[in-house]
Amino acid sequence: MYDLITEHNYMYHREIHAKIADLLKRRKEQNQYRLLDLGCGNARFLAPCLMQSPPARYEGVDLSEAALEEARGYLAKLPCPVVLKHGELLEAAESTDKKWDVIFTGYAVHHLTFDEKTRFFQAAGRCLTDNGWLLMVDVVREEKQSREDYMEGYLRLMREHWTQIPPDQLEAACEHVAAYDYPEPLSTLKKMAKAAGLNNSLVLSRYGQHYSVLFSRHALANDELED
């Protein structure tokens, strides 16, 4: 079902990944980079970005064996070591013994509780290289908006605009969102990042509730950002 949602671009994967591809290209022009993808799913949208600018190593972590199996296919042609791990993303971030240049996470962190998100940023701060990037794509709620109000708005958006999803599947998706989505306001994510030493944050793109944010220890140089 998630494939159907992304095929119709309801969560703006196309625009978001165009920007991600551009950033990874600039990163690669500077140096080799190693990328950890937390909650990688089937990596369908990240794979073409990585093909354009192959990392020195790709590691993906996900709770779904089925998604990892598909990811194996989408990443098959990547000319670098590809490791896919079945596991929990927070545990993976906290236990990795490697330093990563880029941590990517797409639409997964909002599933964590507040305390788990705090730990997630702490772990990212620890395992990123000094000039490492945390690239986070996720849903975000407005400042001072309650989770209930956020939910009402998002479920309305799904029911009114996700018109190409068959009704029974749409209702299942709504139930999933209502049960498992705990997005934070941007200021909370920034505070968590700052407490982990990731003092710099940059909103790369925003489409309604769908944000892409780059967190780093240091401000980015102009040539890393210019169009």
Ligand SMILES: C[S@@+](CC[C@H](N)C(=O)[O-])C[C@H]1O[C@@H](n2cnc3c(N)ncnc32)[C@H](O)[C@@H]1O
């Ligand atoms: C909405 S999909 C996003 C997939 C892909 N990253 C993207 O941006 O399109 C969320 C993925 O995160 C995974 N996931 C959710 N919570 C997780 C957790 N705590 N640990 C590992 N994977 C998790 C799910 O299995 C799913 O594959």
